[in-house]
Amino acid sequence: MHHVVVEQWSRRRSFLHVRDARAKLLVALALLAALATAPASPISAVPFAFLVLTGIAAARLPMASMLRKAAVVLPFSLLFALVEWAAGQPMAGMALLAKSYVSALTVLLLVASTPQPLLLSGMESLGAPRLLVLMAQTLYRYLFVISEQAQHMRLAASCRQGSGARRSRARAFQAAAGALAILFARSYSRAEGIQRAMAARGFTGDFHSLQRRSFNSRDTVFACAGAALAVLAHLVARRP
């Protein structure tokens, strides 16, 4: 599972890992925005790629795996690049491809160097609604659990699937709907179980947290330097 690996990476230690989540988030946004507003040419992505690759090296993350994982955006981008190419704008197509790939790599670097709970609490202190953050936290926690359940159901069904030669589509559709309903029922009763477990440990509606992150001077320097580099990369990209 893709995200399990990323999650493990996010718990390593490095210069980048120890930075405050907010600082990293701001720098990532600055990079993304600077890249998005750079001219529509594949060359634009180069200075940004350089920065992000430096970041990956600084975070001591496995370069090849990172590059491979960010490639998830490529199929979609490639399709549109071809469209642009067909429309007589090969450069615009290439730019789309290069820029969206570097953007994905930037986001991947952010999540691979920041444990998810810290990222979420960082987003909260940057103004994301609390309810949304709590929800995303639970979502992420149970994503694995429920996906595994769905996986099991799929396996169980495929054991009894046969060849499909005489399968009625209506029946298969109904079976899928049934599987969805069972998955829902399990999720629902799991949610009830979680609510009970929370109540049993004194939960009355207010989430308290252990995390009290402080934004130290290094984080400030990092955020400023990161933003400055983003602007610089943008300026470099604008040079003809």
Add this chain to the structure above:
Amino acid sequence: MHIPDNFLSTRVWLTLDGVAAPAVAWVARRAHKGLDEARIPLLGVLGAFVFAAQMVNFPVGVGTSAHLVGGALLTAILGPAPAALVMTAIIATQAFVFQDGGVLALGANVFNMALAGVLAAWVPLRLFSGRRRVSLFLAGFLSVAMSAGLALAELTISGIRMPPRLLALSAGLFAIGAIVEGMITLAAVRAIERLNPRWIGPAPANGSRAWAAIAFAAVLVVVVGLFAASGAPDGVMQIGQWADLHARPVWAAPMADYSLPAGPLWLRRPAAAMLGLGLVGGSAVAASYFLLRRRSS
């Protein structure tokens, strides 16, 4: 339907981020008000459920399969505001954790799928609450049609120049996707009801039909308009020119000292067109939403 970064022009993503952020904040407040605190885990777990549900394949056509998108199902189960919030959490998780959809484009994706999509699902659930099957099918259909249509329009307006035939083809594919979502939503809700009818709350039955009809018409206009436009991209540009006239004053104030490069000339008009379309569609739908709520409470 998850738009990655760098596909939308700066003004489009900036505008939609600007629209989505306060809208999500408002939806969160609204969802929180009607929410028993103890149900917070339920929302998160259902988000994970929708995620996992995408592993369940529904056979459609020869050798292909589709999966649930989920906006309409969540709306039927949770009501509009919590459903929109859960969808927002899903889309954000997809963007950050799976690099599926951009981060700058988060506002656009949230707007398309979590806000407009859920709204489009909610209106038929409300309007045809007496006729479960019709309303559930329409909810699934409209939510996906709305999201996909918006995404297509945003891309077009951002200057991704799709040949008309390709545009029509993708519009056709999206239409099929919308029909399939309608079927899946219907089948899934009925299967869930069979397990335990209490899980799916009774559809809200009250409220003036006239207002619901207006809201429905607004959704239909936007959806049909988007699809018609995608069949004839020149039409979008026409709307753009029209909207440009009206939108320019709105743009002028906040963007007067907008220091980022304004982009090539040809980009400006489409961006304004996006704004115009968003304003027209958004305000029509939002107005009917408010009115509906007022009438029902």
Add this chain to the structure above:
Amino acid sequence: MSPLIEVRGLRYRYEDGTDALRGIDFTVYPGETVVLLGANGSGKTTFLLHLNGLLQGEGSVRVCGMDVSPRNFREVRSKVGMVFQDADEQLFMPTVLDDVAFGPLNQGFPAEEAAARARSALARVGLGDIEHRAPYHLSAGEKRRAALAGVLAMEPEILVLDEPTTYLDPPAQRNLIGLLVSLPQAKVVATHDVRFAAALATRAVFFDKGRVAKEGKLDEIVELFQWDWGT
């Protein structure tokens, strides 16, 4: 000695009309380990959920001299530590330390004190070194112990465990027994595993269709209801 738990005439009906409990009397004294046996659906889990007010039926439930009612939930829930069957449901926070500190934080302790209590509870269950791991990546036995630590961190007087051996391999079960025996609290344990029960029980209660069918020595009950299978 006054009883820690005193239940009188407890009845409970689920919304769908299932009569899950039909008049239960039940008492636990300090230092006891009471094992609940009974068929699937006989009401064990439903009963346990009443002990800290997660469900409320007719009849009286008293814990440490307090009525279990919404007024007292806060105190009752810090007296009764409940470990559920599915450890995944109990470990809902993003890291093990966060999770174990969840109870103390809700009890009103400041963050450092809560973290200290959480660390000491983790040490007690032998998980001192995994506090920053995500619960998802733990093994079944580790999950169970982390769930127990989350409850111990609240320093309860009574431990309630619902089928704690589910998913555990024999060494992990043995481990759990050792750990439970070493904890001084009174315990109420529902289980289908008669040998696990035998290793812990000072007394057994047999549930049948929402009633207590028999109470007494484990051996006698196992004998009477043929609750073990003679291999």
Add this chain to the structure above:
Amino acid sequence: MSPLIEVRGLRYRYEDGTDALRGIDFTVYPGETVVLLGANGSGKTTFLLHLNGLLQGEGSVRVCGMDVSPRNFREVRSKVGMVFQDADEQLFMPTVLDDVAFGPLNQGFPAEEAAARARSALARVGLGDIEHRAPYHLSAGEKRRAALAGVLAMEPEILVLDEPTTYLDPPAQRNLIGLLVSLPQAKVVATHDVRFAAALATRAVFFDKGRVAKEGKLDEIVELFQWDWGT
């Protein structure tokens, strides 16, 4: 006698890099009941999923003389009936009869024939009278038997069961043992319950970190790895 299942040098690594199987050799002959023991995470479930191609690793897996490869999945899956740990995940059709008939219909039998096979499988597991109930509302023991019926209806030659006693009370466990003993198929059963294993096993295999650590008589293996807890 030629083996029903023959596995040679099977290795499997999960995407995240976990080496779950590191070279397994394994054989089952007709009429045998082979029990898999081993710690949590030792690879039992991963191994079982290879027996009908739900996972595919390196090495060779042969069932009834056929290589388990995508070409043969259809036949292999009707030879190997797999019952998962969580019966709920296996029962997804609206009624028990629909569910049990799901396999035969997919095998290509016409509706009547499929229903007849389903009814006969339900009768064999002792559930003849509940064919029109919804599986979700059955008791734990009934669910397990319904899941088994769904597999038996496909008339497999080998039954594979992953921790079949989970959630079952002792009488239901006894029941399951009786049922399994009465079925003529060869069986491969992964379990943590040593006494359940003892009631069934003709042979035992002990998994350790993705390898077969020992193969032989159940008693010897339990003794060797101290897999039971001496009360």
